[in-house]
Amino acid sequence: xxxxxxxxxxxxxxxxxxxxxxxxxxxxxxxxxxxxxxxxxxxxxxxxxxxxxxxxxxxxxxxxxxxxxxxxxxxxxxxxxxxxxxxxxxxxxxxxxxxxxxxxxxxxxxxxxxxxxxxxxxxxxxxxxxxxxxxxxxxxxxxxxxxxxxxxxxxxxxxxxxxxxxxxxxxxxxxxxxxxxxxxxxxxxxxxxxxxxxxx
Ligand code: ADP
Ligand code: MG
Numbered sequence: 001x002x003x004x005x006x007x008x009x010x011x012x013x014x015x016x017x018x019x020x021x022x023x024x025x026x027x028x029x030x031x032x033x034x035x036x037x038x039x040x041x042x043x044x045x046x047x048x049x050x051x052x053x054x055x056x057x058x059x060x061x062x063x064x065x066x067x068x069x070x071x072x073x074x075x076x077x078x079x080x081x082x083x084x085x086x087x088x089x090x091x092x093x094x095x096x097x098x099x100x101x102x103x104x105x106x107x108x109x110x111x112x113x114x115x116x117x118x119x120x121x122x123x124x125x126x127x128x129x130x131x132x133x134x135x136x137x138x139x140x141x142x143x144x145x146x147x148x149x150x151x152x153x154x155x156x157x158x159x160x161x162x163x164x165x166x167x168x169x170x171x172x173x174x175x176x177x178x179x180x181x182x183x184x185x186x187x188x189x190x191x192x193x194x195x196x197x198x199x200x
Pocket of ligand 1: 027031032034035038039074075076077078080115116117118123124125126164165166179180181182
């Protein structure tokens, strides 16, 4: 996979920042209406740190971005997205191929489950990241199939009852709304696909 880390960070940050209002609206239905604000603050900080991040080898760069997310996103999602980026940083070689990405994503999902004491079908970001990691590991993934699976998986959180996170306080009333973290994960995955595929 030939890609520029700068393009990747720019695109993921831009898409997340663009979606801030939508993510906050989703969080206002089943949480505390801050997911978009949290994510925008975190990715603005990552962009501000680009001079430091881009001076490092890929692994260290992703770890630094992850630490920035932990510190700046806050909430439940900050440590979780931080764990995602830090695990990818630990697992990916300097010039990763698709198989490396699949393995690193699977490791990140394991780390996220442990960090959030959560599992699949709890109505969280894991319901997008988990299926996508498994699909990548299956070895037949295309950019289109990954995008489609991420979108379908985010939608599939709508009928779920939240078992983890703030939305779980609502019990049955969490049913009928898309999980904000599942949607932000979908947005990031779509951005990564677009960059790796060479779409702008
Ligand atoms: P907070 O819930 O603290 O306000 P955010 O609103 O930024 O934090 O993020 C909420 C999102 O975090 C949820 O939509 C869900 O996807 C994710 N989340 C919350 N708790 C967990 C958990 N234990 N495991 C995985 N994801 C979680
Ligand atoms: Mg929230």
